[in-house]
């Protein structure tokens with residue numbers, strides 16, 4: 727039962743969960759999202775398909791004995807639900823990676839996984855190249871730089887809104903240049919990608935983050951550059967949004983599907 731691909735559960739049921747479910751159904755994949763953890767306060771306006779059991783408390787989900795739980799909700803969910811799942815011996819994929827900038831949370835998760843004999847996996851989400859960073863770091867990485875560029879309107883409601891007259895920008899303008907640790911605090915909406923890069927490479931204090939507003943661009947771009955003993959590396963992603971939610975990258979939803987497939991594979995290709 728532990729490896730039953732039809733006993734997958736999701737925490738939250740928002741844009742990415744819906745996209746994942748549609749994609750799994752269309753692919754006739756044999757994987758089934760059978761349950762969701764959705765406490766009462768998160769149910770407003772959320773439509774959950776009839777064949778998905780809805781639980782309000784993490785203990786109920788544990789009793790259902792999921793073979794894998796995918797956190798697809800919020801930082802809060804990683805704090806409140808994931809430790810108990812790991813401690814109960816249930817493997818978890820975390821998508822709200824920005825939550826892992828909190829070192830005390832990471833220690834709590836590690837202890838819980840050790841006690842439960844379970845594993846937490848981080849989804850690569852909207853970014854790529856993390857495998858290179860992980861491999862390269864043991865030989866020494868001198869520098870890792872993440873550059874995120876978005877149209878000016880996408881920075882509305884962030885500290886850049888006010889510090890810069892976003893609507894009046896006529897050329898690409900750097901709105902933040904600092905560490906991944908500072909970026910995680912000031913720009914939490916970018917936190918998932920910067921955290922994934924920092925965790926795979928040289929950590930939050932040493933990873934440099936540059937954020938830019940670019941009026942000539944209509945899409946979000948992510949660039950990761952690394953320099954170390956292994957050589958040099960640079961990758962640029964221009965992600966398309968999810969058709970049903972322009973705020974989420976399609977690639978982020980696809981990366982969850984990939985995590986699920988890999989979790990159940992006997993041979994990881």
Ligand SMILES: NC(=O)c1ccc[n+]([C@@H]2O[C@H](COP(=O)([O-])OP(=O)(O)OC[C@H]3O[C@@H](n4cnc5c(N)ncnc54)[C@H](O)[C@@H]3O)[C@@H](O)[C@H]2O)c1
Pocket residue numbers: 737738739740741742743763764765768769772798799800801802803804806821822823849850851852853918919971974975978
């Ligand atoms: N790693 C990446 O690259 C990446 C990319 C995009 C989004 N994300 C993260 O993934 C998560 C989901 O994204 P989304 O686009 O589906 O968001 P969404 O807002 O469409 O859906 C999230 C849903 O989870 C619910 N929720 C929040 N806290 C909860 C909790 N404690 N328990 C149960 N449900 C809860 C919300 O009410 C909402 O319905 C977010 O945290 C987002 O930051 C990560």
